[in-house]
Amino acid sequence: MAVEKYRSAHEMNSAPIRVPLGDSFERFLRHCARYWRLSPRRYPRGVFKFRTVEEAQAARDQVAKVGMGPSQP
C-alpha cells in the first residue's frame, strides 16, 4: 500500500513498519549508507576491550562525540 492514513501521530508511530518480504535487509543497508553520508564518523583503528556492556557503550558515545576513539589500552 503506497499511502497509509492515521488519525494521530501516536497512531502512526505505533504502526508496524512495513517492509516487503525479501527486501528488508537491502533496505537496511541502503538506510545505513544514507546515514553514513549524512553523519560520517572518524573511527580509531584496532582492538579495544571492555569488562561490561556499559563500558563499551561509554566508549562508543565518546567516539560519536569527538569523531575519534579512545586511546588504545
Next chain:
Amino acid sequence: MDRDELLRVLRAFEAEGLEYVLIGATAMGFHGLVRATEDIDLIVRATPENLTRLRRSLQTAYPDDPHIEQIRDADLLGEYPSVRYYPPTGDLFLDVMTRLGDSASYDTVEAEIKEIEGIRVRVATPAALFRLKRDTIRPLDHQDAAALARRFHLKEGD
C-alpha cells in the same frame, strides 16, 4: 555500513565455521526492522577453538591487519567479555561478545538461520532480541524493544 564489506565478513564467518549469533540493529535489519547502525554485534561461543575461527575469519576479511591478533582468548574468556574491533576500512566496527549481562551467551540466545546472497547467517530471533534490548539501560534499545514488540506481537513475558 558498506554492503560488500558486511557480506565479506559474513561470508568469512561461514567459511571458517564460526559459531556466532548476530544481535543488535543488523539482526533487526534481517527481521525487517530498519534503523541505521555502524556496527555488527555478535555473540560468539566462548571456546578457544571458536575464538581461533573468529581471528581467522577476520584475517580473511581484512588481510594483513595486525590488530586482529590483539583479540585474545585470555580477554574474551576472562574478564573482558566484550571486544570492539575497528577494521582498517573505517566504515563499520564489530562488537564481539562472549557473554552479555548475567545470562546471555551463545548457548542461551535463540537464533534462526537467514540467508543473503547464499550466505547463511545465524540471527537472534525477534523474541531473543526483544529480551536482550528490553533489559538494557540504553534508551535506543528500549525503542528497539518497543518496535520488536509491535512488529512481532511480543509481550513482557516473551
